[in-house]
Amino acid sequence: MAHLPEGDVVAAFQFSELLVPTIDGDLSDWEVFPDEYVLQTDNFVDLVNDASVDPADLSVRLMVGWNRLRNKIYIAARVVDDIHQVDRPAGTANSRIFQDDDLEVFVDADHSGGQYANFAELSPEEQLWVNGATANHFVLAGPSPDEDFIVNFSAAAWYAQPDGNHTAAAIGFTDDGKTTVTTYELMLTPFDVIDMKAAILSSEHQLVEEEVIGFNAEFGDFDANSLLLDAKWSLSGGQNAFRTADRFNDLVLRPLEGFFEPTGIEARSWGRIKASLGS
Secondary structure, eight states: OOOSSTTOEEEEEEOOGGGOOOOSSOGGGGTTSOGGGOEEGGGOEETTTOOOOOTTTEEEEEEEEEETTTTEEEEEEEEEESSOOOOOOTTOHHHHGGGSSEEEEEEETTOOOSBOSOOTTSOHHHHHHHTTSSSEEEEEOOSOSSSOOEEESSSOGGGOOTBSSSEEEEEEEEEOSSOEEEEEEEEEOOEEEOOSSOGGGSEEOOOOTTOEEEEEEEEEEEOSOTTSEEEEEESSOOTTTTTBGGGSEEEEEOOOOSOOOOOHHHHHHHHHHHHHTTO
């Protein structure tokens, strides 16, 4: 199913097993990421006012990668902002995280499109089982007032862990008094269908070189008024991505580029070596 913008495809860089990034909010291990894969502010569209890009207000760099052996997708972003707004009270992430400066990530692994959330016509109980079942919407915002800085808008609590088997996330932040720099990292296992109870009951999607999946990213920017969204920068440029996967981008999974890919045995050995080095 075609996504937005029509005819536009973005690419995910394939990490070799030796170069898979650590999800810790430090993007130094993303330095191997090729420049031609980096998405910058000019690649995004403001959904609020159709504003022009102003680097003095906000600038972003987004990187999307994947690894075949681990069957994982990796996302990293660096946001430079004049005002970084995160003011939600502790304990309100599930209801108010989208009112902070954030990174939102959307994935439709089997590229099926269609409505995946916001089923207002269903009962609350029915919605718990279908919201986020066929596509996913993650939100990261921080530094947070508590331990909650990642939310997945579905009832699958197991699929929104900051250090889990199927999701991992981290945020870094600096403020020199003039500009702020926020770094986001997210790792996830792709699924065709999510069961709200457990991963073992869900249908994991096996990533394949050169396949196209649904993907989108949005950056929310609040400035002086923490209740008034100044801009929302969307990669697809489509409204209502929180509801329908038809508003996502096409993302193609690129093959390895000149890197040696170890066998399963070699990969496990390398994993032990990395662990012994504390990396």
